[in-house]
Amino acid sequence: KAGVTQTPRYLIKTRGQQVTLSCSPISGHRSVSWYQQTPGQGLQFLFEYFSETQRNKGNFPGRFSGRQFSNSRSEMNVSTLELGDSALYLCASTDLGAEQYFGPGTRLTVT
Amino acid sequence: AQSVTQLGSHVSVSEGALVLLRCNYSSSVPPYLFWYVQYPNQGLQLLLKYTSAATLVKGINGFEAEFKKSETSFHLTKPSAHMSDAAEYFCAYNAGNMLTFGGGTRLMVKP
Numbered sequence: 496k497a498g499v500t501q502t503p504r505y506l507i508k509t510r511g512q513q514v515t516l517s518c519s520p521i522s523g524h525r526s527v528s529w530y531q532q533t534p535g536q537g538l539q540f541l542f543e544y545f546s547e548t549q550r551n552k553g554n555f556p557g558r559f560s561g562r563q564f565s566n567s568r569s570e571m572n573v574s575t576l577e578l579g580d581s582a583l584y585l586c587a588s589t590d591l592g593a594e595q596y597f598g599p600g601t602r603l604t605v606t
Numbered sequence: 607a608q609s610v611t612q613l614g615s616h617v618s619v620s621e622g623a624l625v626l627l628r629c630n631y632s633s634s635v636p637p638y639l640f641w642y643v644q645y646p647n648q649g650l651q652l653l654l655k656y657t658s659a660a661t662l663v664k665g666i667n668g669f670e671a672e673f674k675k676s677e678t679s680f681h682l683t684k685p686s687a688h689m690s691d692a693a694e695y696f697c698a699y700n701a702g703n704m705l706t707f708g709g710g711t712r713l714m715v716k717p
Contacts, residue, residue: 538707593638593700597649
């Protein structure tokens with residue numbers, strides 16, 4: 496099976512702009528989770544979607560949002576970008592098991 | 607709330623030496639625990655998982671981990687380090703499809 500794919504891999508945006516990141520899970524996986532990785536805060540959970548519904552949400556401001564489509568693909572959106580949003584954004588998918596499989600990530604740089 | 611602590615943000619070993627990366631968790635319920643590895647500019651790769659079936663868990667690349675409930679630990683070991691093991695390693699706890707990560711341990715392998 497193909498792994499989790501994320502697009503784009505790299506992105507440079509300016510403060511105040513918005514950005515949309517995309518994630519395609521492993522075929523058959525219905526749950527998609529998003530994580531933010533920064534040097535200062537480490538790996539932090541953003542949200543999880545299952546069957547197009549947000550099931551869990553981490554402690555991030557409302558500028559961070561996401562959605563999931565009927566084919567399980569997911570997008571996350573960050574509006575009004577701030578310098579502190581510069582990070583590696585990781586997507587993970589899972590089936591009924593507890594383990595999550597990660598994509599390569601999208602490196603977002605906000606200038 | 608559950609938490610994961612990794613002792614030692616940096617560990618250096620010589621090639622061929624034993625690798626020991628420490629992870630302690632706090633939880634009031636039986637945990638699902640994982641070790642992930644991250645190579646530069648890549649996502650997270652699952653090394654191994656503990657899901658209560660066996661206390662000694664074998665993973666990929668010769669790594670294994672032992673779950674010790676009395677010590678609330680899940681340390682990662684490998685008998686003989688290889689140069690290709692140099693990477694960052696994360697211990698994680700799964701609670702309701704949300705992974706909580708430790709701060710990570712960067713493993714350096716000296717020739």
